[in-house]
Amino acid sequence: MARARKRISLNVNGTDYSIEANPYDSLNWILREELGLTGTKRGCDTGGCGSCTVMVDGKAIYSCMYPVVKAAGKTVETIEGLSEEGDHPLQSAIVRNSALQCAYCGPGIIMSAKSLLDSNPTPTETEVREALVGNICRCTGYGKVVKSILEASIEIAKSR
Ligand code: FES
Numbered sequence: 001m002a003r004a005r006k007r008i009s010l011n012v013n014g015t016d017y018s019i020e021a022n023p024y025d026s027l028n029w030i031l032r033e034e035l036g037l038t039g040t041k042r043g044c045d046t047g048g049c050g051s052c053t054v055m056v057d058g059k060a061i062y063s064c065m066y067p068v069v070k071a072a073g074k075t076v077e078t079i080e081g082l083s084e085e086g087d088h089p090l091q092s093a094i095v096r097n098s099a100l101q102c103a104y105c106g107p108g109i110i111m112s113a114k115s116l117l118d119s120n121p122t123p124t125e126t127e128v129r130e131a132l133v134g135n136i137c138r139c140t141g142y143g144k145v146v147k148s149i150l151e152a153s154i155e156i157a158k159s160r
């Protein structure tokens with residue numbers, strides 16, 4: 001039996017949206033297919049890789065596993081919301097350090113890092129590694145990514 005579509009409101013990167021969604025639509029599907037925000041990736045689609053990570057009310061979540069109806073009335077932040085020019089300190093540090101290869105994992109890693117730095121502006125290396133535990137990179141490994149996040153944390157702290 002088909003279930004009724006539901007109208008919900010949510011805020012994505014500072015913009016209010018009112019959308020109609022099926023109860024089983026994921027936030028990932030709506031971001032990419034309805035709102036055109038393809039910076040958020042879809043990898044495994046089963047909660048195993050982290051490439052779809054976005055922030056909901058400040059917390060990093062897997063958007064492939066998150067029903068969009070759960071985001072009603074909430075604030076969503078995606079990679080597109082970080083900066084107009086792709087020059088947020090996290091992005092700049094990752095580019096400067098050549099920390100990614102194919103970069104498919106990048107938006108998810110960066111959003112996990114953003115969530116960490118918003119709640120813990122001066123994390124230790126261990127805390128950074130713990131924050132990335134749900135983000136899988138199959139190309140470059142994590143050394144330069146962790147270095148980049150620690151550098152970005154210093155840069156953000158200086159600019160405060
Ligand atoms: S696409 Fe969501 S965890 Fe892999």
Ligand code: FES
Nearest residue numbers: 101103137138139
């Ligand atoms: S750089 Fe290719 S998956 Fe991370």
